[in-house]
Amino acid sequence: xxxxxxxDEAGRGALAGPIIVASVIxxxxxxxPLIQDSKILSPSQRKxxxxxxxxxxxxxxxxxxxxxxxxxxxxxxxxxxxxxxxILNLKKKPVLCLVDGKEKIVVEGVKTVSVIGGDRxxxxxxxxxxxxxxxxxxxxxxxxxxxxxxx
Numbered sequence: 760x761x762x763x764x765x766x767d768e769a770g771r772g773a774l775a776g777p778i779i780v781a782s783v784i785x786x787x788x789x790x791x792p793l794i795q796d797s798k799i800l801s802p803s804q805r806k807x808x809x810x811x812x813x814x815x816x817x818x819x820x821x822x823x824x825x826x827x828x829x830x831x832x833x834x835x836x837x838x839x840x841x842x843x844x845x846i847l848n849l850k851k852k853p854v855l856c857l858v859d860g861k862e863k864i865v866v867e868g869v870k871t872v873s874v875i876g877g878d879r880x881x882x883x884x885x886x887x888x889x890x891x892x893x894x895x896x897x898x899x900x901x902x903x904x905x906x907x908x909x910x
Contacts (some may be wrong), residue, residue: 762854763787766842769797769891771834776899778829780841781890782849782856783812785821785883791815794900795885796878797892809893812886819887820848821894839864859884 766782769779793800793808800808807842823893824837832840846856846866855870859877877884 763857763883764846764849764855765857765859765877765881765885765887767859767878767887767891768838768841769888769895771838776895776902777826778824778834778838778841779891779895779898780822780824780838780845781819781887781894782842782845783883783886783890784817784851784853785812785815785886786817786848789815789870789882790851791882794882794889797885797888798878800889802896805889805893808889812889816849816886818849819890821890822847822848823894823898824825825871833907834863838862857884861890862877862883 764782764784768778768780770778773804791811797805816818822841824841829837842864843866846869853869856866858864858871858873861873861875863873864871874880878888
């Protein structure tokens with residue numbers, strides 16, 4: 760049983776839509792060559808990896824911050840808040856959380872380590888990046904149907 764989670768976000772730099780954060784706990788020593796940084800996977804590879812992560816993860820959590828929250832708290836503040844929530848939403852509290860990027864977050868009782876380029880250095884962060892990206896892409900596709908002018 761793993762006590763380590765990875766956390767990553769999708770949508771923080773976008774001009775539209777929500778910020779989505781995922782936290783994923785994979786089994787200790789888990790390996791799968793498809794589970795890597797979501798940005799380097801094709802859309803079909805991401806969808807396949809998404810299904811694998813959901814099936815193989817010991818646990819995962821997804822938190823979204825809508826446009827109003829992002830406007831009120833700013834993108835970084837909303838992201839950090841969602842990261843903490845995603846970790847706290849896990850049923851089994853991890854001992855260690857690897858956070859993609861340089862952001863520092865504080866979660867009581869959990870050691871957090873910022874990992875620059877983490878989605879390429881940690882399979883847990885890569886898995887979180889895949890869950891966050893595919894989830895956000897699905898939301899954006901629904902928004903496109905409602906507001907096709909924005910593409």
